[in-house]
Amino acid sequence: MNSVSDRVAALSPSLTLAIDAQAKRMKAExxxxxxxxxxxxxxxxxxxxxxxAAAALAAGFTKYTPSSGLxxxxxxxxxxxxxxxxxxxxxxxxxxxxxxxxxxxxxIMATCQRGDEVLIPAPYWLSYPExxxxxxxxxxxxxxxxxxxxxxxxxxxxxxxxxRTKLFILNSPSNPTxxxxxxxxxxxxxxxxxxxxxWIMSDDIYERLLYDGxxxxxxxxxxxxxxxxxxxxxxxxxxxxxxxxxxxxxxAPEPVxxxxxxxxxxxxxxxxxxxxxxxxxxLTGPMDHLPLWLAEFDKRRLFAWEKLNAIPxxxxxxxxxxxxxxxxxxxxxxxxxxxxxxxxxxxxxAAVPGIAFGADDYIRLxxxxxxxxxxxxLERLERFVRSL
Numbered sequence: 001m002n003s004v005s006d007r008v009a010a011l012s013p014s015l016t017l018a019i020d021a022q023a024k025r026m027k028a029e030x031x032x033x034x035x036x037x038x039x040x041x042x043x044x045x046x047x048x049x050x051x052x053a054a055a056a057l058a059a060g061f062t063k064y065t066p067s068s069g070l071x072x073x074x075x076x077x078x079x080x081x082x083x084x085x086x087x088x089x090x091x092x093x094x095x096x097x098x099x100x101x102x103x104x105x106x107x108i109m110a111t112c113q114r115g116d117e118v119l120i121p122a123p124y125w126l127s128y129p130e131x132x133x134x135x136x137x138x139x140x141x142x143x144x145x146x147x148x149x150x151x152x153x154x155x156x157x158x159x160x161x162x163x164r165t166k167l168f169i170l171n172s173p174s175n176p177t178x179x180x181x182x183x184x185x186x187x188x189x190x191x192x193x194x195x196x197x198x199w200i201m202s203d204d205i206y207e208r209l210l211y212d213g214x215x216x217x218x219x220x221x222x223x224x225x226x227x228x229x230x231x232x233x234x235x236x237x238x239x240x241x242x243x244x245x246x247x248x249x250x251x252a253p254e255p256v257x258x259x260x261x262x263x264x265x266x267x268x269x270x271x272x273x274x275x276x277x278x279x280x281x282x283l284t285g286p287m288d289h290l291p292l293w294l295a296e297f298d299k300r301r302l303f304a305w306e307k308l309n310a311i312p313x314x315x316x317x318x319x320x321x322x323x324x325x326x327x328x329x330x331x332x333x334x335x336x337x338x339x340x341x342x343x344x345x346x347x348x349x350a351a352v353p354g355i356a357f358g359a360d361d362y363i364r365l366x367x368x369x370x371x372x373x374x375x376x377x378l379e380r381l382e383r384f385v386r387s388l
Contacts, residue, residue: 011130015356019340023350034377035350036365039175040243041323046282046289049240053278061274067265068257069096069249070276076283077249085218087227089251095260096279098271100205100235100248105131107231107250108167110259111199112137116166121152122358123326125175125203129358137166141358146317146328150177154188161192167199170219173206176357176364177326178301178319180210183217190219190226199256200230205248206322208239208290211298214320220251228253238322239290240282247271247279297323300367300374307378308365313385323368326354330361332388339363346387347380 003009019037026033068074074091081087097103104127112118114136120128121142129139142160144150157168170189172181181189193200202219210216220227235248252260270276301319308316308327316327329339336353340363343349354362367374 007134007136010133012126014126015352019350019352022344026348031348033344033348033350034373034380035369036367036377037350037352038368039324039366041238041241041293041368042370043241043289043293045241045245045278046285048285049242049278049281052281053245053274056274056277061277063273065270065273065276067269068261069094069271070273070280073276073280073283074249076280077251080283081232081251085221087218087220087251090254093251093254093257095250095252095257095264096271096276097235097248097250097264098268099246100203100233100237101127102246102268103233103235103248103250104128104201104203105134106260106263107201107233107252107256108132108135108137109263110252110256111201111231112166115164117162117164119157119160119165119168119198120358121150121169121171123150123174123176123354123362124169124358125171126356128169138164140165143358146315146326146362149317150174150179150326151181151185152189154192157189157192158196161196161198165196165198167201168193169201169203171203171205172216173209173214173319173321175206175322176324176352176354176359176362177317178322178324179317180214180216180320183215186217186219187222190222190230193219194225194229198229200226202230202232204232204234205238207234209294209297209323210321211294211301212318212320216321231256236279236282241293242278242282245272245275245278247275297367300369300371301325303371304365304367304374304378307382311382311385313388323366325365325367326359326362327365328362329354332385334388335360336363343381343384347384349377349380349384351381 023035074094112135116137118132132139220230231252236242352364
């Protein structure tokens with residue numbers, strides 16, 4: 001009997017998508033489910049972006065584009081890095097992909113192969129280890145806890161490096177924890193990577209979602225030796241609420257960008273043509289929606305953080321970025337999968353088990369949903385915890 005390949009058989013399904021799908025099924029059945037699972041803003045895509053895509057579609061802009069994206073979109077991405085990050089990239093160093101996840105996949109596949117090791121701080125975005133496995137590399141997990149704000153240290157990073165280490169992944173602001181590395185912390189980690197000649201994948205998808213004066217600083221900005229080792233992955237999903245548009249992009253040293261382009265030409269080909277026109281509008285148009293969104297996210301973040309820490313048995317770090325909180329549930333005596341399964345069954349609240357992110361004593365709650373939903377869901381969560 002034929003079977004699937006070993007590399008695919010070894011993969012774990014995405015728990016975040018599974019939880020979100022289950023919650024939506026229950027809602028469709030008429031159940032009053034509160035969903036904290038989805039990692040996408042509840043705001044609509046800004047109108048000028050939708051108008052640009054609609055105009056392109058109406059004008060018949062529905063054919064193939066270059067596999068790595070429209071030249072004007074690649075230029076707009078390069079302009080964004082110059083304008084916002086002070087980084088110089090040629091359009092040929094920019095690859096537009098079918099979402100930020102696709103950019104991560106392209107990066108790992110273009111830099112890693114069998115026998116390589118990929119260093120991944122935990123808690124991690126759940127797809128990183130699976131992507132490393134698809135590249136036939138070995139994910140090496142660097143454990144952190146809420147006691148250190150879920151941040152890996154330079155000493156910890158250095159101790160994990162072996163002759164087989166190829167890539168270090170840094171995600172700040174972080175999914176799932178919301179932690180933000182300071183510029184000094186980023187530079188110190190980068191110095192270790194430069195010293196050992198490692199590639200760095202800097203996942204900056206939540207770059208603009210910051211609170212409490214937190215500052216985002218990309219690894220590549222600390223000097224040419226840093227930029228030469230750094231591949232920035234990014235996209236339009238979070239700060240523009242374009243999750244379903246599937247538009248990501250990355251900036252990479254020329255040989256890596258060339259390899260990604262070749263790989264993409266044989267896999268997905270180009271991102272959707274008319275969606276790319278919306279992407280140009282997003283990167284070149286006004287951002288007046290974002291302060292309003294950030295103010296609302298911040299209000300939800302503070303409310304949920306205070307509420308969670310008032311529940312006996314839960315403890316939660318004060319996230320400084322993204323739109324997630326990652327409370328510690330260890331005092332309840334339950335591990336994350338059991339906790340979330342019982343919470344969904346008893347109180348109709350959908351949260352994501354921390355085990356999906358390599359942290360079984362935690363759960364992830366997204367506050368990218370309305371305040372009324374958050375209030376209702378946290379009331380149910382408190383009732384559930386008190387019943388244990």
